[in-house]
Amino acid sequence: MSWPLAAGLLAIASAAGAGGLLYYACSVPSSQILGRTLVRGSFTSAGTPAGRPRVALTFDDGPARPSTEQILDILRREQVTATFFVCGKNVERDPGVVRRIAAEHHTLGNHTYSHPLLYLKGRARMASEIDKTQDAIERAVGERPKLFRPPYGVRWFGLFPVLRARGLHVVQWSDAGFDWKRENGPADIARLALRNLQNGSVILLHDGREPRRPEEPEGIDARATVEALPAIIHGARQAGFEFVSVEEFLT
Numbered sequence: 001m002s003w004p005l006a007a008g009l010l011a012i013a014s015a016a017g018a019g020g021l022l023y024y025a026c027s028v029p030s031s032q033i034l035g036r037t038l039v040r041g042s043f044t045s046a047g048t049p050a051g052r053p054r055v056a057l058t059f060d061d062g063p064a065r066p067s068t069e070q071i072l073d074i075l076r077r078e079q080v081t082a083t084f085f086v087c088g089k090n091v092e093r094d095p096g097v098v099r100r101i102a103a104e105h106h107t108l109g110n111h112t113y114s115h116p117l118l119y120l121k122g123r124a125r126m127a128s129e130i131d132k133t134q135d136a137i138e139r140a141v142g143e144r145p146k147l148f149r150p151p152y153g154v155r156w157f158g159l160f161p162v163l164r165a166r167g168l169h170v171v172q173w174s175d176a177g178f179d180w181k182r183e184n185g186p187a188d189i190a191r192l193a194l195r196n197l198q199n200g201s202v203i204l205l206h207d208g209r210e211p212r213r214p215e216e217p218e219g220i221d222a223r224a225t226v227e228a229l230p231a232i233i234h235g236a237r238q239a240g241f242e243f244v245s246v247e248e249f250l251t
Contacts, residue, residue: 029153029172035160040174041200041249053199056246057082060111063090063097064208067222071207078233082106083246085149088113088133089211095140102141107245109147115210118150123158147171171246173204179225180206189228194235
């Protein structure tokens with residue numbers, strides 16, 4: 001092999017490796033390269049008084065009618081606590097639902113204002129998205145969240161200093177119902193959410209839609225998630241799990 005060809009192949013391989021590392025650092029939920037990220041709680045099952053393993057239900061992209069209210073009805077009936085990562089624009093549209101989330105002792109988290117992909121975003125833009133959402137939530141419930149989940153799970157350079165300055169912890173997920181895929185029905189969502197549960201699992205579901213999308217005429221259609229939720233709760237409990245706020249995994 002000639003030297004120019006070998007050098008060219010080496011350059012291509014190096015670029016591919018760098019690209020792969022960049023993708024992993026910014027896009028894979030479990031990556032810790034850019035900053036500390038909660039993916040799964042780390043503790044033994046003996047950490048609870050009853051010695052039961054714990055999992056956390058989390059919902060993204062709300063609040064939205066009627067789905068968030070329907071989910072809250074189920075959580076109240078089943079006596080389950082959850083964490084809602086809300087978008088500031090949606091909070092401004094429907095602060096009453098946010099007040100209900102807080103009044104029923106669920107945890108609120110920041111999911112940015114307009115749900116942008118954070119790739120290539122400058123620090124000022126990321127700070128604005130976060131601050132506008134903190135302000136909107138504080139106006140609604142009188143408190144500012146301590147948890148942040150980036151849209152699509154994407155982090156970018158400069159994000160973690162912004163979060164540290166605001167006392168925000170990044171929360172990703174370890175398990176998902178893949179309810180954003182329209183081909184998945186309630187049974188699929190429940191099966192996928194339950195298939196790999198472990199002590200400390202953080203389950204990702206959606207009660208809304210990103211606010212950059214046009215409003216759907218009859219409200220947000222998250223019926224499949226709503227219908228899957230009882231099966232997820234019952235399936236996890238039958239397997240011996242207890243539901244907690246994701247905040248408990250930070251202690």
